Every structure is written in structure tokens, then in C-alpha cells.
Amino acid sequence: MAEKKKESxxxxxxxxxxxxxxxxxxxxxxxxxxxxxxxxxSCDDEHHQKNSFGFIxxxxxxxxxxxxxxxxxxxxxxxxAPPSLLPPTSTVPEYSEVVNTPVxxxxxxxxxxxxxxxxxxxxxxKITETVEEEDEDEEEQDQEKTKKQLKPKKKNQxxxxxxxxxxxxxxxxxxxxxGYRWRKYxxxxxxxxxxxxxxxxxxxxxCGVKKRVERSSDDPSIVVTTYxxxxxxxxxxxPRGAFGLMPETAALGGVAGFTGSGVIxxxxxxTSHFVIPPQMxxxxxxxxxxxxxxPRAATIFQQQxxxxxxxxxxxxxxxxxxxxxxxxxxxxxxxxxxxxxxxxTLFQERPFCPSSSTSLLARDHGLxxxxxxxxxxxxxxxx
DNA sequence: CGTTTTTGACCTGCGC
DNA sequence: GCGCAGGTCAAAAACG
Numbered sequence: 001m002a003e004k005k006k007e008s009x010x011x012x013x014x015x016x017x018x019x020x021x022x023x024x025x026x027x028x029x030x031x032x033x034x035x036x037x038x039x040x041x042s043c044d045d046e047h048h049q050k051n052s053f054g055f056i057x058x059x060x061x062x063x064x065x066x067x068x069x070x071x072x073x074x075x076x077x078x079x080x081a082p083p084s085l086l087p088p089t090s091t092v093p094e095y096s097e098v099v100n101t102p103v104x105x106x107x108x109x110x111x112x113x114x115x116x117x118x119x120x121x122x123x124x125x126k127i128t129e130t131v132e133e134e135d136e137d138e139e140e141q142d143q144e145k146t147k148k149q150l151k152p153k154k155k156n157q158x159x160x161x162x163x164x165x166x167x168x169x170x171x172x173x174x175x176x177x178x179g180y181r182w183r184k185y186x187x188x189x190x191x192x193x194x195x196x197x198x199x200x201x202x203x204x205x206x207c208g209v210k211k212r213v214e215r216s217s218d219d220p221s222i223v224v225t226t227y228x229x230x231x232x233x234x235x236x237x238x239p240r241g242a243f244g245l246m247p248e249t250a251a252l253g254g255v256a257g258f259t260g261s262g263v264i265x266x267x268x269x270x271t272s273h274f275v276i277p278p279q280m281x282x283x284x285x286x287x288x289x290x291x292x293x294x295p296r297a298a299t300i301f302q303q304q305x306x307x308x309x310x311x312x313x314x315x316x317x318x319x320x321x322x323x324x325x326x327x328x329x330x331x332x333x334x335x336x337x338x339x340x341x342x343x344x345t346l347f348q349e350r351p352f353c354p355s356s357s358t359s360l361l362a363r364d365h366g367l368x369x370x371x372x373x374x375x376x377x378x379x380x381x382x383x
Numbered sequence: 384c385g386t387t388t389t390t391g392a393c394c395t396g397c398g399c
Numbered sequence: 400g401c402g403c404a405g406g407t408c409a410a411a412a413a414c415g
Contacts, residue, residue, distance in 0.1 A: 183386085183387060183388085184387070184388055184389080185388090185406095185407070185408075185409090186389095186390085186406070186407055186408080187388090187389075187390075188404085188405065188406070188407095189404095190404090190405085191403085191404060191405085197405085197406095199406070199407075201407095203386090203387090210406095212406090
């Protein structure tokens, strides 16, 4: 009810504006419309070189220094990765992001992971500088929070930032159901955008995960969701089957509730594809093996196209396939019993696959077959 | 009646 | 120091 009210008002707003996410890019809808493009990009050497850390690049400006975050392993990989695999920072826009697989006009979606906005990036930089201080202050700050209403905060205490993870979703629904329960605690008008930004907090006690939801002023149909923090509890919605891993992975360190790239089908005809860095995902996979007896989830990453990260003009999209399986279709229809909004189809990025694409593909196939249409796994070259 | 949303006020950080 | 913008709080209202 209330949500619908809000929805309607924001939808109204959405008709008016443009221009709030200059740093965010959309990918042409057909750029990933085929399995071919979906899976081949990651193995392209040139792309590989430049794209391997696309997501990482983006996250590198995030608060991966937070020792309690799932970015720990991720960061380790970052640090230990051969320098040659790390793209020169100068070539990577600060606000790059991953966008993938938009599908249908109404239910198409895209994901992005980024620090989302200039402010966020600034924050992250500051975080990096002050992370040690923050670590020490964490407990103190919790106490501080309780007092803060009545007493002024310490001036020298910088606000703690959790790792952020943002993605864009093409959806009519602002607040996508990701399986967790959120309580709205604030709403603010955003400068240069007619759309308000909503602030949500995980309702679980002791779980400080926050979520910001705002609608892109560039494209009102796009909802930008920014997660901040790490869930410390299982997902309250525990769908059976492949998606059962969601709560676990989330509890094990998935940023703010989703475990990787995936598809969220909003109840109202929206889907969201989101992506996490491969290292992160591998970490989670390992964790899953340790903790989970549930079926594997489909796990596919999608490599981020170079042009997306570097603000380049996208190359002409590949010719449309004879009958490309609409990604949105499988994401919203292949698991009818699963809460659509909580569904997650994971896309695995494969930055380190120059010579092992076959085995990786095979592995992915095993993971993917849980939920992707069989034609999705056909080797494009065999077609 | 418990939970969630709304909303104005307040706080903080930053740029000028 | 001041103003602005983002973020948060909490009382009140709405909802189930």
C-alpha cells in the first residue's frame, strides 16, 4: 500500500527528469543479449588484460580495507595479483561500473558495482586513509550511536563506512526485494535529481547493513541500489533449491545480502542483474563448500566490457542471434516457485581464463545448469 | 498492538 | 565561519 503510494509518486517524478548519474553508464540492451557475448568476452585476451579487474577496479575505491568485510580475501587477491594484471589506475574511471545483460524493455535489468557516485568515492578514499582509526573505534562508535541523539558526537570521529556495493536495476520498483527485510529510516531529496533517495536498514538486530535506493535521473526506469555493510545473519527468506545459498553466502560475508551477480526479479516486473568480483565469488564458493550442504546455485559471472569501465563508446553490438534466449525470461520464469525478487542468477566473471576457458566453461556449465536454459550452455562456437 | 513508513529536525563533512 | 548536501534519528502516522 504505502509502497505503492510511494511508487506512484516516484514514478510521477521519474517522468520529469534527467541527469543525476553522469558517471554511470548503461549498456546497449543487445550488448549481452546473446550467450555468445555473455560468455565470450571474458576469454578475450585483450579484454582479459584490461577487464580482469574491472569490478575490482571499481571496488578498489571502496572500503575493502575494512577488515571485517568480505573484501578481505578479495583484497588479498588484489594485493597479491601480478601487477601486470592490474590495469593502470589512470585508465580506469573512478566511477566505472559493471553493467550487464539488460533484456526486455520492461523487465530488463542491469547490474553495476561501483562506488556509485562521487561522494561515495570520496568517502572511500577517506576510509582508506582512516581505516585503522575506524577499526579501533568500531565498538566505541556503536555506543556513540546510542548517545548521539542526546549528545553531540565526537568531532574527530569520522563516520565509519562499510564496503559499498551498488548496482543499477531497470525496474519500476524502487525497493527490490532481495530476500532481506529492510526498514526504511530516511528519505532525502537528492541534488540534481528529482527523485528522492531512500535509506533502508536491515531489520535484523545487530546487522548494520544499510541500503540506499534511488532512481536514476538519467533514466527514471533505472533504480540504483547501494548496499553498505555485510549481513551478519542468514537471509530471512530461505528459498529452497539453488537459491538456498543466498542466506548462507550473505551471512558469510556477501556484501549486504547478495552474493554475487545475479538476477533479481522484482515482483512487479523487474529484474536485476548484479555482479560481484570473481575473487569475491570464489571466496564465497569456498565458504559455501565449507558451510553449505544445499545445492549449488547457478554461478556465472560476466566480465565487464572494457568500454563500460572506461567510458568509451561501446562497440557495435553483435548481430542478433537467431533466437537468443531472453535472459529476463529465464531469470523470471525458470524458477516459478522461487520468490522472484529473491532469485539470483549468478554471473561468474572469469578474469583468469586465457587458456582454461574450456574447463571453466565446463565448470560453469555444471553450476549454471541448475537454472539456466540448456541453450545457454551450448558452446557458441558449436552453433 | 507491533511493525513499518513518513517526515522534519538534527548532525557531520566538505567546499568556499 | 558559513552554507550546502548527505546521512541519520525519532516522533507521529499508517498499516496489517
